[in-house]
Amino acid sequence: MIRGSRLHARWLLLAMAALALMLGSAACGGDDSGDDAGDTSQSTEAATEDPIVIGSAVALTGGLSAFDLPAVAGTEIAIEEINASGGILGRQVKLVKADTKSDINQGARAGLEVLEQGADAMIVTLDYNFGGGAAREAQKAGKVVIAPGAGSAKFGVQGIGNMAYTLGIAAQTDSTVAAEWGIEKKGFKTAYLLLDDVTDYDKDQCSSFKQVWTELGGEILGEDTFKNNDTSVAAQVTRIKSLGQEPDLIMLCSFPPGGAVAVKQLRDADVNSAIISNGAMDGTYWFEDSIPNLSGFYITASASVWGDDPSDRINEFVEKVTAKDKQPQSYFTVLGYIAVYTFKTAMEQANSTDGAAMVAEMDTWDKEDIGGLALTFTPEQHIDTAREERIIEVNNGKHRVVDVRAAKKQLPLFGS
């Protein structure tokens, strides 16, 4: 029997009407700010005090905020630094934010929101799919857009347009570095591929690794797949243990939490091979309590947030973040920081905030030093394949940089 009473229909309609009103007023508000933006752009020459607006259309809430919020923290510090030292082109820099809610369909909307607030350049979620919606709006509006960590070459001329750049590393580059390091530096002979087949980045990474590893004379003992939300990889572990020979290196193409589960269950089952993974597995948060003395685990990363990066500039930045908040958990915070300096350098070189002028400069960069990282772009390729990657080892629960190397072999980024 149902118990409970019915809400008076009138109240519900009233609530809907109130919401509609709110919407209506918001619409007018939106128009107003749009007009304001128009006014400012017309009067730019007259009043140079107007701030340069950087729009951040990222996941402030939801699952992806785990990666986006650290990047935003880096962005904020960069803006503080720049404002303290006179701004860009003599203008102060202002950050406006819009939340994509980690919802792939809210990306475009968030992009439009920051554009309406007058964004001169945009930072989006560090993923081709999730950042793409907002990035396309920036492209349409003729603004340069950066995804701090998107690992797909599609985030660029080919998939978005000529205004889109990523500071991330392609899966192909990441795995080439990993394979060359394993064979050349560590002298490993055998490898095993463990693929979390949920994202294309991970699929590309494992297939590229396999190609480079075998070309360099290494042997692939076997491969297996799992899903990021699997609560158990016991069957996959059993397959490895049944090999008869423990592989020297396990290439783990995954990200937390699935990747964390895999590492734990491998170690719990006494599989002691070295494990290498990508930047998504940076940080201590995913193992500090569950595998406190994790060893023999490696990642490839664009920068180290563990205080020993080859670039002093980056180490200084990390100190600042730590002092302000706490120890950063991934190098994405560095990329959020560098994104702002990328805009700064491009605007200053072009002496303009115009998107096309900035692109013209950026496409000529060859190991341009931006905030401690050397960036290389070409008109065709808006992802950096010449990056000196850091191989970071986790030994007894502590991170440290053990090698710095760029990919020697350049795999094709499309149609592989």
Next chain:
Amino acid sequence: MTEVLQYVIDGAALGSLYALFALGIGLIFGIMNLINFAHGELVMVGGYVLVFVSAPSTIVRVTLMIVIVIVFALVMERVAFRPVRGARADTLLVTSFAVSFLLQSLAIVLIGALQKSVGILSSLNESFTVGELSIRKLDVFTVAVTAGLLAALVVFLGRTRLGVQMRAAAEDFRMARALGVRANTVIATAFALSGLLAAVAALILVAQTGVVSPTMGLTVVLAAFIATIVGGLGSLTGAVLGGYVLGALTVALQATLPLGYRPYRDAFVFAIVVLVLILRPQGLISSRAVVERV
């Protein structure tokens, strides 16, 4: 041979976990026709309690976690499900979506989207060997705890007054009330029990995976949903059986599918599930037709 046995152990451990998930859902469904999607969030709450509560002894930590999860389950029943009791099945289901969504969103707002790692029962992470077989202590623990809980549940439902009342209510809620069985007591008991099951599931899950995240409940509840329906809705034996079948099927497919087809593993699982349901529309154990004792 060793390899096959090893897979059997993997399947048994995974199946036990699924059985615990499914039992928590099946218990509530039997009594109030509600597929409680928020059950997964009870597991999540349990996980976070283990993250944030550091007690000197594991026993205290786990006991505290169980108590908190049971309280959560009871509050959930009182606040969200009692007012819609007896409504259409879809209303009940969506109410539980809303509760689930609310708890997930709260967890993200209050704790953050980044998962946390947890160390619990780490002494069980070692393996011991029997012949050529290497067995994780945690797997043995999982199977044993599940079996123990099942036995306790059988005794409770079969031997106690409240247990008999619950079984009666599951079969014919209206008639049970006509005999004086208190609806509130029976439903609250069911939620407390499902809270207990969720807490134990959380303990085992977290010990196995070492991570807790705001969205971890979804995996739990999807596995439970499939297992209870395959097993036969409304039958607790069915829920347990469904859990083990799902666990075994997943491991078997993972072990035998050729590499190129392994990404499609879950698609095969679902296809087989549908096939089973076409052959046995009431599930493996049909609750109303077969006399059962659990």
Next chain:
Amino acid sequence: MRGALKRHSTPVVLIALVTVVTMLGALGSAVLQTTVVTMLINLILVVGLYVFVGNSGVFSFGQIGFMAIGAYTAATLRIPETTKNLLYPTMPDVEVPSIVATLVAGGAAALVALVIAVPLMRLSGLVASLGTFAFLNIVYIVASNLDEVTGGSTGLGGVPASTTPYTALIWTIAVILIAWWFQQTSISLRLRGSREDEAAARAIGIGITRERTAAYVLSAFITGIGGGLFAQFYGTFNPAAFFVATTFATVAMLVVGGVLSLSGAVVGTIFISLLSEGLLRIEAGWDFGLFVFPETRGLQQVAIALAMLAVLLLRPRGLTDGEEIAPTRIRRLLRWRSLRPRTMAERAIRRLPQLARRDAATETGSRADTPLLAVENLTVHYGNVAAVQGISLEVEESELVGLIGANGAGKSTTLATIAGFLAPASGRVELEGRSLVGDTPERIVRRGVALVPEGRHIFGTLSVAENLQLGTTAIGDRGLIDETVEDVLERFPVLRRYYRSSAAKLSGGEQQQLAIARALLSRPRLLLLDEPSLGLAPLMVDVVFDTLAQLRDSGTTILLVEQNAAATVELADRTYVLRTGRIVTSGTREELLASTDVAEAYLGVRA
């Protein structure tokens, strides 16, 4: 003409509502336009979901799989050749106009639906729901891995963005009209007839599989169109867009609006969309000049969940209460009315006499002049239908009172109301002068009124012993239990014979004895018996009536509802005759036989 307009006023109202909301948004900023198109696409998806769920009553968690099929189809037909050559070399080089692509998207989804309906529509209830969910998962997994066709988990991009607020509005209007048209067909009528009771529908020969398939295919077609428009709005998408989150969102919109009406689908979607948009703006921070609302990220999700819960708890059948909106009904919808028999206020008021009763209970002994049970002017409604209209009856201590009448006369309703399962619209039900109205069934047993419902309702999976044990639930004094059980087993020796076996194994007559025995175990002061002889073999009917005679002779007070009028009148001290919810006459056997029409109509006696 006027008649047609009146009959079809619902779609007119709905379309007007959608158009107004769309225009408000379309005139606003680019952000608001995005919101409006998103809302319209969701509307199409939710109406698609409704066409199946609302008509068939079966919940589908798989419709978003059709959205995926629509989206991939439309994208394949719309991505320009240059993009295909660069990014998707395996795609066929076809390019068609947007409208064709959208229709083909719907058609492709419908085709798949037709194929999978063959196995799926044979399932029923939640099992069917799981089947549809399995379909969703299979689509998702295939879309994530079949890179040559779907672009894998990165998905597809470069679809020309041709969906604007206006094109989306036109498609939405078309979809609302299609759904309304379908609702008027005989297929839909048969389906909705089967919605409440599938078994009954199948029993009267409504082979609902074909009707369900029709609704499923149409639903897939609409959802496929939604997917096609989706692809042509966002331009880029991946399989994550077609999975659990979208499924939950559309299901939630439908349920919040009301699953059982097209209006529910439309109102629910608009409500949730406006709510999300409003909250999104609030959480970004507001500056009202006088006071500033701070930035509160994450508020939206929490508040939407709370709003959904509020709607569900206060209006379990959704905002529209399962009805269609029409101008003629709007007044009624807006009127303050108690949609539930028990409103909060009513419940609160009912608590007062309960408190008073506790005091009264301390005054021991019953007044000699009040009957054991008194029913006065009782009226009970099922929805808008009055099943019982102002009946009054009394049962004295140690009396056996009969209540007879044709099927649907309101006999069982009366008993269920006395036992607390139904709430009366008006009237009084008193046990020894103290009201039973508002008490829960479980408390009414404890006050000494036991019900043996029609159909016996023994617990078949429990043993006879356990069934009997349940009968003692209402006895507070544990010491009394064993004694009572002994008494009852003596009266029903057959139960002792099968004491440990499961109750399902008993014959119909034995089950009836068990049901009566179980009710007696609560030591009732008044026993309510509903159709105890129904469905029994003639020999068993005699046994049951013998048992009743014995009970009467041993002083048990009984109110007996029976279709077997002659035997009842014979057995009862007094009998009431019920016809269409009213008492037409009453009296002893002799008095009733003397009344010609009663004797003829109910007792088969020709005077």
